[in-house]
Amino acid sequence: MNASKELKEIFFETKRLLSAYEEMGLEPPMLLRGGLEFAKGPVLQKPGLPSTPSNGTEKSPPPSLKDAAPSPRFDSLEALRAHVGDCRRCGLHTGRTNLVFGEGNEEARLVFVGEGPGFDEDREGRPFVGKSGQLLTRIIENGMGLKRNEVYICNVVKCRPPGNRDPNPDETCVCLPFLKAQLRIIGPEVICALGRVACQALLGTAFAITRDRGHWRAYEDIPLMPTFHPAYLLRNPAAKRPVWDDVKSIMEKLGLEVK
Numbered sequence: 001m002n003a004s005k006e007l008k009e010i011f012f013e014t015k016r017l018l019s020a021y022e023e024m025g026l027e028p029p030m031l032l033r034g035g036l037e038f039a040k041g042p043v044l045q046k047p048g049l050p051s052t053p054s055n056g057t058e059k060s061p062p063p064s065l066k067d068a069a070p071s072p073r074f075d076s077l078e079a080l081r082a083h084v085g086d087c088r089r090c091g092l093h094t095g096r097t098n099l100v101f102g103e104g105n106e107e108a109r110l111v112f113v114g115e116g117p118g119f120d121e122d123r124e125g126r127p128f129v130g131k132s133g134q135l136l137t138r139i140i141e142n143g144m145g146l147k148r149n150e151v152y153i154c155n156v157v158k159c160r161p162p163g164n165r166d167p168n169p170d171e172t173c174v175c176l177p178f179l180k181a182q183l184r185i186i187g188p189e190v191i192c193a194l195g196r197v198a199c200q201a202l203l204g205t206a207f208a209i210t211r212d213r214g215h216w217r218a219y220e221d222i223p224l225m226p227t228f229h230p231a232y233l234l235r236n237p238a239a240k241r242p243v244w245d246d247v248k249s250i251m252e253k254l255g256l257e258v259k
Contacts, residue, residue, distance in 0.1 A: 072181050077106050080181050084158065090174040092159035092167075098125030102154030102182060109254055111152045111188040112136065113179065114229060115197035116167055122160035127153045132230035136194075139230070143247055144256060152186055154179065156201045166197055176201055183220070190253050191222055192246075195229030214246050216253075225250050 074080040081101050087093060100117040103126055112128075120130035128136050137148050157167045157175040167175070179201070183191065193199045196209040202219045209226065217224045227246040228239050248258050 077185055090171045092171055095162050096159040097122045099158050100127050104152035105150055108152040108186055109189045112192045113198045114155045114194045116155045116157040117160040118164050135230040154182055156198055190250055191224040193226045199226040
């Protein structure tokens with residue numbers, strides 16, 4: 001492929017990616033100066049390809065959460081984990097060290113859902129074990145008076161996105177059925193969604209974390225409390241107060257003593 005054609009391919013894929021980000025309600029990826037203006041233009045056809053396939057059907061639009069496959073039905077997390085296997089269903093598997101399925105009590109009353117594994121989680125194969133995970137553990141144990149192994153902790157995607165970026169829409173669509181299956185198997189009394197990505201995956205892309213956190217929602221008739229991700233609290237300590245208010249609301253919903 002010559003340099004000119006390769007450059008056209010890169011811009012084409014960038015435009016496609018931006019369209020998918022906008023549909024998900026995500027911030028656009030970082031682009032070089034002038035790149036965003038170019039990418040905001042109309043999506044052009046891919047060089048060397050006709051605008052429609054030879055059979056006359058239209059091209060498929062970028063993936064959205066509505067495109068996610070139905071979640072598989074299993075009776076246990078162990079059976080679901082076996083079904084997930086050495087997952088290679090999306091491109092995230094190429095950069096992972098370990099798949100991070102989730103951990104905790106299969107009969108937990110409370111489930112925490114984050115966006116995806118980070119560096120430490122990818123290395124250990126466990127969710128929320130880095131600095132943000134240590135903060136979450138303190139919230140659970142010191143704030144709520146529970147043990148970490150009494151709750152269940154998982155993420156929207158099970159493999160680490162490169163550079164800890166947000167999962168792409170196609171990656172979320174592939175993994176979301178497994179998260180939904182986890183929630184169906186556990187059947188918690190309360191879900192706590194941590195951060196924008198998790199909230200939008202479960203509540204829809206119209207959700208805005210700064211506007212809507214702290215207000216009870218429902219996922220499949222399960223009360224859901226949306227709040228800031230622990231990683232955000234590490235960058236913005238002032239946000240710990242509203243998160244503690246959200247945690248107290250969860251405790252009251254579960255009938256736990258609020259000290």
